Amino acid sequence: MTEDSVISHLPVQFEQIEAARAALEGVVLSTPMDHSRALGRSVGATVHLKCENLQRAGSFKVRGAYVHMASLTEEERARGVVAASAGNHAQGVALAAKRLGIKATIFMPQGVALPKLQATQDHGAVVRLHGNNVDEALAEAQRYAEDSGAVFIHPFDNPHVVAGQGTIGLEILEQQPDVDTIVMGIGGGGLLAGVAVAVKEMARRQGRTINIIGVQAANAAAYPPSLAADAVVPLSNVSTIADGIAVGRPGQIPFQIIKELVDGVVTVTEEEIANALVFLLERSKMVVEPAGAVGVAALLAGKLDELGISSTSTVAVLSGGNIDPMLMLKVIQSGLAAAGRFLTVRIALRDRPGELMTISRIIAETEANVTRVDHSRIGDTLGLGDVHITIDMETRGRDHSEEVLGRLRAAGYQPIKQN
Incomplete structure (x- = not known):
């Protein structure tokens, strides 16, 4: 999996991730790594949490958004940017646009969590509500880009975005050098793909093996059938409390990387996600949104055992912390019931x-x-x-x-x- 011949032909290279890290210097936080003894006792291994829920704008998304937008020419910046998101990519684009002095228009689905809507507007972006899910908002944002000339900032299917998200992998290896398994959520796949390129290349250079595992909500799991078919297979319907990964169609660029480098993709139920959120609140004192908790949900539910992976040092990425307080109330009750x-x-x-x-x-x-x-x-x-x-x-x-x-x-x- 980590042979040089495999890495070299992928659409995102390790050197791009190193360049992305340089571009992000002073822009994003190197988020902390928290040792979770409680989670370690539950799974029988040392477990650390990579706390991207404490990142600027509340999630990892600002990394990829900024790297893409910083690469734009002056003429492109003058045309403004447009994006679509259920919240985290929206806030990342809005924050990056504010820092770079670029006008941003964001399409968000109808019924988006009000805190995410308000936070996006507070960063100075113009928000337009369209569609019932991220995929419909994405299609509208792309039409807007064609009509207006604004540069479309895709949330995951772009090499600059994937490289920006991959900088998390570099930080994980520096903060937890003995890691042998990294677990994180997947929506379109940008985060998983970027981290996989960074970590697998570093592991190859060090002559060792590090497992990369993706986790999807069972009601929004497009990657398992896509990987089985060796081609992108879109879902006709997605429905999950994990709105940050409620994506019905994998990105082409992430998919090419994930099918080559990732060691497994598992799914978790809504109840398992809710249980993980309650666990993180109680035992780690972490406020995490459902999409950010799916890695922990997979560990608590024993999903790595199903893959036959034995780990002594695991890192779970808490990819975001932007949760609607009203949803939190419902999820806490559901999580308590599930437990x-x-x-x-x-x-x-x-x-x-x-x-x-x-x-x-x-x-x-x-x-x-x-x-x-x-x-x-x-x-x-x-x-x-x-x-x-x-x-x-x-x-x-x-x-x-x-x-x-x-x-x-x-x-x-x-x-x-x-x-």
């Missing part, structure tokens, strides 16, 4: 005095914490004199949840666990 720490039950009972008190006493005796009770006398399945109660409660985990359910059943009730 068995949030239980919702529905119970049918006779409408008579003392029933709710009895149920409350049983739950209290198990030391679960009730957070909400809904009491309904009306419903298609309810007879006269019947009620339904729905109870939300916090538990210590799956075993504790089963204990609560068992105690309720032993008392003669029939609790139905709700999703």
Whole structure:
């Protein structure tokens, strides 16, 4: 995989990544590497987190955007730039444009997270909402570029962008020289491709092997079928909380690199992503967006074991931290539920005095914490004199949840666990 003949024919070369790093000097942060003992205990290896969620504009995207825009001629800069994004690339382009004195127009999907929309505007970009997903916004941005003459800054399918993202790989090797496995998310593939070129070339020079693993949300996973077909296979529909990687069509440039250099691509469920976000909040004190947490989700779910990869020193890239607080609330609840720490039950009972008190006493005796009770006398399945109660409660985990359910059943009730 890392033979010189393989590296040399790829659309992005190691020397371009070195040049990108020089261009980014003083522009981006060399983000910290955090040792996660808790995650290491969970996976049985030393694990570090590359904290691009702490990067300027909240994600790695500013790296590639700036490198591309810094390469433009004066005539191109005068025409302005246009981009499309669900948020992170938008902010990266807007920040780079502000620093370089270039007018930026950004197309974002309808329903984009308000914090990402506001942050993009705060950097001085003109934002236009179009389409229901990133792919539709991308198509509109490309039409705008053709009509207006503005330079289109692609979020991942551009060699300058890929080279800029690849600078993360150089930093990882400097900060964690003994790394043998690097895990990160994939949308269009620019980050994974850039890091793969940087890391595989350095590993070749050092005469060692470093595994590069990509992670996609299961509901937005275009790379597995594309790699199987040895050609880009677009998805007709993507739907995931990880909006930063909700891309239905891999980039041609990243795909050429990934199929040659990457050691595996795995997928994670929405529940596994939510669980990873809660884990990072609780154990690492890190605010990370869903797309930025998929690498950790893969580690927690044992996805590297499925690939047969044994690692002693792993780095997971936290690629972004721009999460809508309202989404965070929903994800935290979902993550707690996925970890068995949030239980919702529905119970049918006779409408008579003392029933709710009895149920409350049983739950209290198990030391679960009730957070909400809904009491309904009306419903298609309810007879006269019947009620339904729905109870939300916090538990210590799956075993504790089963204990609560068992105690309720032993008392003669029939609790139905709700999703």
